[in-house]
Amino acid sequence: MASFDRPRGTRDFDPEEMADRNALITRLREAFETFGYREIGTPTFEHLDLFTAKSGPEIVEQLYAFEDKSERELTLRPELTAPVMRFYNEELRARPKPLRLFYFGNCFRYERPQSGRYREFWQFGAELVGAPGPAGDAEIIALAEECVQAAGAATELHVGHIGILDRLIEAVDTDEDTHSELYRLVDKGGEELTERLDEVDAEPVLAEAIEDLAVGANPTIALAGDEDELRERFGELLAEVRGFSDEAPHLDKRLREAFDEATAEAIEAALDELATTLGHLAGHGVDEVHVDLGVARGLDYYTGVVFEVEAPELGAQSQVAGGGRYQLAETLGGQPTDTTGFGLGFDRLLLAADVETEEAPARAHVVPIAGTLDEATSVAADLRAAGIPTTVDLRDRSIGKNLDYVDRLGVPKAILLGPDELEQGVATVKDMASGEQTEVALDELVGELSSD
C-alpha cells in the first residue's frame, strides 16, 4: 500500500478521464460562447464573510475555512455565484448591460461524500446581469438546457416561480424560521409538511394550496401555443391545484375568492411573469417544460422564476443544473441589480454525457535504430513544428519493443529511422493498423503524415 493517499472526497483523474472531462469542458464553453457569454475567473479562496453574508453563519460547518498567517478569515469557495457577484460589484458594474458572464471552476464543501458528491467538485455557471424581464430569464433557461443537451444527455426541464410559493408561505401567520422551514418541507414533500402546517394553524385555504404545490402540480406543457393560450392553461393548472371549478371564468377572480387582495395580486403577477417567460422559451426552441410551482430550491435569495434541468438517466441524483432570478448584488453590498443565472454540476453532467475522445497520445512515434537518436529527435521536432503530435523512443529499445509500445498506446504510425534510411535520406513509415511500410523522403514526411 502506498504511504499516502488522496484526501477524502477528492479524486485523481487518469489520462482517459481527463480527456473526457476536457472534451465536455470544450463543448460547454462553446455553448456559452454561442450565446455571447464571456468567461471570467475568480480566486479559489475568498473571505469567509462573503459566503456567510449570502447564506448565513450555519454554512461555516460545511466550508473548508481557515485563517491565514495574518489572521484573515478565509475559506475555499463552496460555490461560484457569490464570488462572481462580488467581482461584479467591485469591478464589472460599469460594463454595458446586459452583461453576460460564465464561469468554470472547482469548489469545495466539507460534506459526507456520496455518489456524485465530492468534497472537491467542478461547477459551470452563467450570470446574466441587467436583464430585468422574462426575456432574460428565458435566455438563461435556454442556455442551461443547451448546455445539458450539448453534453449529449437527455433533459427534463422544470420551471416555476418562487413568487407563488413565497406569497402563500408569507401569508401563513408565523415567524421567519418557520417560513424557511416550510420552504424546506415543500421541497421535500411528504407528511411532515401537513403536520407542520397544522401545528402553526395555517388557514385551511393556504395550507391546502401549499400542500398542492408540494406534491408537484407539474403538468408537462408543450410550448407550442401563444401566450394567451399558455395563460389559459395556467388558469386550468391553478384551478387544478386549488381545486377550483373549471367553470370559473377568470383566473384573477378565482384567486381573489380564495386569498386576500394583496396575495392574489402578487400570485397573479408571478403567474403572469412565468407565462411570459415560457412564451419566450418557445422562441428559443425549447418545446417541453414541466411547470412546477413547488420548485423551492431551498434558496432564500431567489426572487422570481426558478428552474431545474434534470438528466433522468442519472436516477436519484438527476438534477444537473438549477437557477433562477435573484437579488444578490445588493445582499453583498452593491447596488440593487437584476440578475438571473444558473449553476451546473459538471461532475454529475459528465456521468450522463456522451463524449468520445482520442486515446492515442500521439499520431507518430519515431524509432531510432542503432544510435540514431539525434536524427530521430530532429525528425520528431519537424513533425511537431507542423502540428503533428510525435514521440520518440527514450529507452533505447529494440524495434520489436518499440512497435509493441506503439501498438499498446494506439499511436497510428511508427517511423523507423536507422542507418539504412539515413543513407538514402528517407524514413520507413509503418502504418500500425495495416502493417504496411513505405519509404518516405525525410522532407516529405510532414506532408505524408498530415494527409490523414
Add this chain to the structure above:
RNA sequence: GCCCGCGUAGGGUAGUGGUCAUCCUCACGGCUUGUGGAGCCGUGGAGGCGGGUUCGACUCUCGCCGCGGGCCCCA
C-alpha cells in the same frame, strides 16, 4: 453527524489461526540489438492503519481510516 455493506499487488481475484499468500491482468527484461499483436521464461508488486486475544493473526475481535449505498444537509 447517523444507519447498512465492503476493504488481499496498479486493476480483477483465490484461499488459510501455522513454511516465502493463489491465479488472471499489468509493468519491465529475455527468447528475438532491422520489425508489433501469439507463445514461453524471468523479474516486480498485496491482506488500509492501530490495539486486543493467541506460542503464532491476512484470518477472530475492537477502534480508526477509506470506499459504496441510504438518512440529514445541499448556499
